[in-house]
Amino acid sequence: xxRGLPWAWLFLLLPAMLHADDIYLKSGGKMSGRILxxxxxxxEIDVGVGQIGVPLSSVARIEKKRSPLDDYDDRVKxxxxxxxxxxxxxxxxxxxxxxxxxxxxxxxxxxxxDPSNAEANTAMxxxxxxxxxxxxxxxxxxxxYVQFEGExxxxxxxxxxxxxxxxxxxxERARMEAEGRAAEAEARAREAEARAQEAANxxxxxxxxxxxxxxxxxxxPGPPSWPTPPVVRPQPxxxxxxxxx
Amino acid sequence: xxxxxxxxxxxxxxxxxxxxxxxxxxxxxxxLAARGGAERWQAVRSLRxxxxxxxxxxxxxxxxREILRPARIRTEFTSQGVTDVYASDGEHGWYASPSxxxxxxxRMSPEDVRQAAEQADLEGPFVGWRSKGHRVELIGKDTVDxxxxxxxxxxxxxxxVRVDFIDAQTFLIIRTDTTRRGRGQTLQLETTFGDxxxxxxxLFPHSIVSTAKGRPQALEIVVDTVEVNPAIDETRFRQ
Numbered sequence: 219x220x221r222g223l224p225w226a227w228l229f230l231l232l233p234a235m236l237h238a239d240d241i242y243l244k245s246g247g248k249m250s251g252r253i254l255x256x257x258x259x260x261x262e263i264d265v266g267v268g269q270i271g272v273p274l275s276s277v278a279r280i281e282k283k284r285s286p287l288d289d290y291d292d293r294v295k296x297x298x299x300x301x302x303x304x305x306x307x308x309x310x311x312x313x314x315x316x317x318x319x320x321x322x323x324x325x326x327x328x329x330x331x332d333p334s335n336a337e338a339n340t341a342m343x344x345x346x347x348x349x350x351x352x353x354x355x356x357x358x359x360x361x362x363y364v365q366f367e368g369e370x371x372x373x374x375x376x377x378x379x380x381x382x383x384x385x386x387x388x389x390e391r392a393r394m395e396a397e398g399r400a401a402e403a404e405a406r407a408r409e410a411e412a413r414a415q416e417a418a419n420x421x422x423x424x425x426x427x428x429x430x431x432x433x434x435x436x437x438x439p440g441p442p443s444w445p446t447p448p449v450v451r452p453q454p455x456x457x458x459x460x461x462x463x
Numbered sequence: 464x465x466x467x468x469x470x471x472x473x474x475x476x477x478x479x480x481x482x483x484x485x486x487x488x489x490x491x492x493x494x495l496a497a498r499g500g501a502e503r504w505q506a507v508r509s510l511r512x513x514x515x516x517x518x519x520x521x522x523x524x525x526x527x528r529e530i531l532r533p534a535r536i537r538t539e540f541t542s543q544g545v546t547d548v549y550a551s552d553g554e555h556g557w558y559a560s561p562s563x564x565x566x567x568x569x570r571m572s573p574e575d576v577r578q579a580a581e582q583a584d585l586e587g588p589f590v591g592w593r594s595k596g597h598r599v600e601l602i603g604k605d606t607v608d609x610x611x612x613x614x615x616x617x618x619x620x621x622x623x624v625r626v627d628f629i630d631a632q633t634f635l636i637i638r639t640d641t642t643r644r645g646r647g648q649t650l651q652l653e654t655t656f657g658d659x660x661x662x663x664x665x666l667f668p669h670s671i672v673s674t675a676k677g678r679p680q681a682l683e684i685v686v687d688t689v690e691v692n693p694a695i696d697e698t699r700f701r702q
Contacts, residue, residue: 245559250544276566375677
């Protein structure tokens, strides 16, 4: 018997193992890809950029259908490595299907054939500065932008944020100091009232000699953290642990 | 009234028109007419749009938006086959974001619900702005990308302020400026509108680009399809 025969069996099994399905969530969300496994509590799906574990308690229904990932793979198999236009077409198609990871893979093939291809470089996040393709970050730096709390901006925009925060901090400090002064005045009034009361009760109690000084809360705390800007492109998270039954 | 005084009064009334000046009501009326007319907009019960949100080179997601009167809106973002949903029925909002591991429904913040309600005003603030409780002022004229534009400041009934630039030739909105406060900073947002196309007798921008002042990044929404008055089940907006 031919030694490679067991492998042939495996390939026959593969399409059955890699279901191309849509998972509809009770919340209204949806996930399309290839289901890798399913237990009584969890279904694992490959969405082409990684695996996501979905608790079955969140699933409304699963529909079996062909995934765009399958179409992508079929098209890859049919392409020659040096077919520039073929890879470009595939990249555009993947992008139109929302398969940005697959689009990037196809654009990488384009760049392997034509490193100066403008469409592929742009799609890979490169920018052309002074006739040279560079990363987005290098491009921002070259154009004079600075990175501040995860965002790229002009130095004047950064200064404006810092000035706004300093002004807000000054206003907060002024408010706190005013509160402190008001509390102090109130304390003095209470003290005067107490003294008057003590004078009235001199025959039965000794006056307090000192009172604590109220300094007020001071500057006050700043925000615990400055969040980074939102990521527009969703990034699937690693597989969560299955829920205990 | 003596004849000379009558002529003077009539001339004074005609003067703005003779000088090419436009009143606020003229500009709003011509703007609404350019978009298809206020009555046609008021007859729209629902909208469905699909397209792409491009946050930069290689960063693209599919988007769809459904709006149903009154004030109901549902937006979906799809990347790598994973669809996140954000919806509001005008009073309550909810979302599910499986792309970030949030599989079950979560409540939206009151601020997000307020912003969703603003977005759900499918005809825009200028249709019946007085009855909606908005305040609109004509600030003057400015130039946007080499085009002359009327500058209108609108204080929405909820207090939010926007400045719209209406093209002096086409009377379509070409830019809207707003201010948003968040993450310890005030952001001045500029949104430019272009590639207007007709659907159901109404004009819709098919390119919407948002930038923040002083930032190099831009978020572009490329609208691929627009359906006017599609059948949309009201339950899609409920939690």
